[in-house]
Amino acid sequence: MRRTFRKGAVVAAAVSALLLGACSSGSGGSSSTSEATAAPTTAESSAPAEAGGGEAGGLIAVITPSHSNVFFKAEADAAVAAAEELGYTAQSDSHDDDPNKQSELIDSAIANGAVAIVLDNAGADVTIGAIQKAKDAGIPVFLIDREINETGVADAQIVANNSQGAGLVGEAFVEAMEGTGTYIELLGRETDTNAAVRSEAYHAVIDQYADMSMVAQETANWDQQEAFTKVQTLLQANPDVKGIIAGNDTMALGAVAAVDAAGLTGKVIVAGFDGSPDAVQAIKDGKLLATGLQPAVQIAQMAVQQADSLIRTGSTGAEEKQSIDCVLIDASNADKYTVFALED
DSSP: OOOOTTTTTTHHHHHHHHHHHHHHSSSSSOOSOOOOOOOOTEEEEETOOOGGOOOOOOEEEESSOOSSSSHHHHHHHHHHHHHHHTOOOEEEEETTTTHHHHHHHHHHHHTTOEEEEEEOOOOOTHHHHHHHHHHHHTOOOOESSOSSSSSSSSSSEEOHHHHHHHHHHHHHHHHHHTEEEEEEEEOOOTOOOOHHHHHHHHHHTTTTOTTTEEEEEEEEOHHHHHHHHHHHHHHHHHHTOEEEESHHHHHHHHHHHHHHHHTTTTTTTTSSBOOOOHHHHHHHHTTTOOOOEHHHHHHHHHHHHHHHHHHHHHSSSSSEEEEEEHHHHOOTTTGGGEEEEEOO
């Protein structure tokens, strides 16, 4: 007999504590915009943006993970377009999740007299020193997508509400599995705070159902090929698996390919997170259950707009920590999807 699930009721109760935790991660400092920094001492550096009263213009450096991932390319392109629309020049580079390369790119932004840096960082802890270096040079940093484990260093940390979004995906996953059966979880990169936040939110929902059992939990490092290989092996070891839930769409699509190769499409439920175009197409094709849409374009635009506000007025007009809600994409609304956004 099919169980009845009340949409939203389970996730609201289970994830509420996680929402508070996600928004207060770090050193426990104030979440308000950081204080003005001292004027830079090098001749090459521009006046600190925190002083305000300036004019739009100058270089905004946009630094993200690899553009081979459509999510990171979308946020980088959106930030560049927003900067140019507001009268700035913009340079987009990738750190490839390498903290050393990230540090070099931030050094380059400082040397080039950037007026602001928009950054999707390479690690919650390893990034703090690099951001402090930019701050000391009078260059404000606006984090997107990923937080760091510190407050008062970056001028803004604008992220998708990963707990809320993953809770929606977890609820859809439970409903599709009718609250029973074995499943596999694919985790993201261990150094990325989003990996832990999403997993915790999934389990805040799923673990309430005693008849659901996780038979394997593997890290696939956000990578499609790694997810494909690991799921192939896991399906052989666990032939009765009913579902796979992944920390991002790239891994989910690797799982979809492995399920398809095993002839189990339609028998094994797969869910992901991010709201990537390929994932939405897989939903339309009946191969993926759902994904949590992160509003990557909106977040990137907000970061540039707040940088512009800080440069011109001395204030971003917002708190440092900002959380933007996600949207569940499934067969009911996939036709309204645009690139990392949903039409009204």
